[in-house]
Amino acid sequence: MTTAFPATPFTIADGRALGFTERQLGSPTLHRPFKGVRSITSPSSLIERAEALACALPAGAAFSHITSAQLQGLPLSYALEADERLHVIRPINRPHLRRALVVGHRAVHARALTTAHGLPVVGLADTWVDLGELAGRSKPLGLDDAIVVGDACATALRSTAPLKQALSRRVRPRGKILLTEALELIRVGSWSPRETQARIMFVRAGLPEPKPNQPISASWNRDVLLGYGDLVWQIELPDGRQVRLIGEYQGAEFHSEDEQREHDDFRRRRLEDDGWLVIEIWAADMATTAARWAIIRRFAEELHVPESTLALHDTDPHFFSRHAIDVAIARDDVWRGRRC
Known part of the structure; x- marks a missing residue:
């Protein structure tokens, strides 16, 4: 019978398959980073937390949005980095993923998948488009943030074409206007x-x-x-x-x-x-x-x-797109007109 717990996080089902009893799997010495997951140490870093969740993810799921960007080393603003939840995406025809400290997304359009640190992640270009969902009033992604991340993606991909193609494949994605404006200033070659x-x-x-x-x-x-x-x-x-x-x-x-x-x-x-x-x-x-x-x-x-x-x-940093500013001005003009 197995006596030593695995060094890496494992699911309860995997533990049973290894021969551990329910009592052993319920031991207070084991950590429970996510529902149905056990580990001998408490995951602390992003990679460790993602590894702990990955062992319980269903087939076809991948880390996305902010988590994908972080795992692939993309430069994010403090506002984006402040979101410590793990973002995971799976196809629209699969059930919604619901776990504590996890944001589940469902993809209408297919994403290109790759790996980072041995974990499944959405590819760079599609991750950039996904971040557009976080743009807008009271949201953390601004225009210049999208340009900074876009520069990093384009430099890694050696072209801006994958970003344009990924955006064009989506039908009315959230943040499209801001991302389209960001593309005007995204270039290959930036190192920081x-x-x-x-x-x-x-x-x-x-x-x-x-x-x-x-x-x-x-x-x-x-x-x-x-x-x-x-x-x-x-x-x-x-x-x-x-x-x-x-x-x-x-x-x-x-x-x-x-x-x-x-x-x-x-x-x-x-x-x-x-x-x-x-x-x-x-x-x-x-x-x-x-x-x-x-x-x-x-x-x-x-x-x-x-x-x-x-x-x-x-020349001050830009957070809102030209379109958002124009809409705000028009709304303000209407409000002033009503007051008069």
């Missing part, structure tokens, strides 16, 4: 949320769009790689002059240590010696309206973009 946020800030201001994380080759030998630029502009002015500008986002977490700063300074000198202008962007440069306007003006000057053409008032 802050890089994405800086890029869309510059674009909304009216600056030429930079290319994210471009390899920079030496002018004297194209086989010599000087490094990668977070945001890269290469522009020829009407008078024939060349503007070669790199915006480098410096996250304090990774770039404030002495060793890393020495590496950054050496890399910067190599680029500047080859004719590139490198401007660092810090979190403080994007923290307030005044700071954003200041850094935008600095880049505009180097790019020879007249300040009079800048749309500075459009």
Whole structure:
């Protein structure tokens, strides 16, 4: 007879099959992370909790929405991360999954499935579309959040096409208007949320769009790689002059240590010696309206973009889509008209 409980979570049915008695399976030394599931340790991390639930999931079910995004390492806002429930989806013709601390979804349209950490999850493109359900008033997903996650998905998939295709396959999905607007600014190549946020800030201001994380080759030998630029502009002015500008986002977490700063300074000198202008962007440069306007003006000057053409008032983070704002304005106009 089996005397040692499995090291990984198991269902009561599996425990019976292994030869454990009802008394053993009801032992107070076992943890009960979910109904019908037992484990010798209490799952704490997201992966551990998902593993505990996975052993009891019916065939065809997969982790979706926020849980899928987290398991696949997508960058989520604090508002989205605050949802600690596990999201699971299964086909519409299957019964609704109801468990404590679990959000059950049923899919009208098929999703592409894959695995992450050995667990079944909805694929990246379909996960991005599913997150659209969390957009709107009093919901956690905003427009810029959708762009940040979309950039990460497109970069991993090496194309924005899968996102467009996944969205087009759905019939009137929730959040479609916001996701459609987000697609206008989603690009391949972003390596961090802050890089994405800086890029869309510059674009909304009216600056030429930079290319994210471009390899920079030496002018004297194209086989010599000087490094990668977070945001890269290469522009020829009407008078024939060349503007070669790199915006480098410096996250304090990774770039404030002495060793890393020495590496950054050496890399910067190599680029500047080859004719590139490198401007660092810090979190403080994007923290307030005044700071954003200041850094935008600095880049505009180097790019020879007249300040009079800048749309500075459009550079704060965007939460609502243009459509949502237009609807709100129309509703407000109606309300004011009735008061008059």
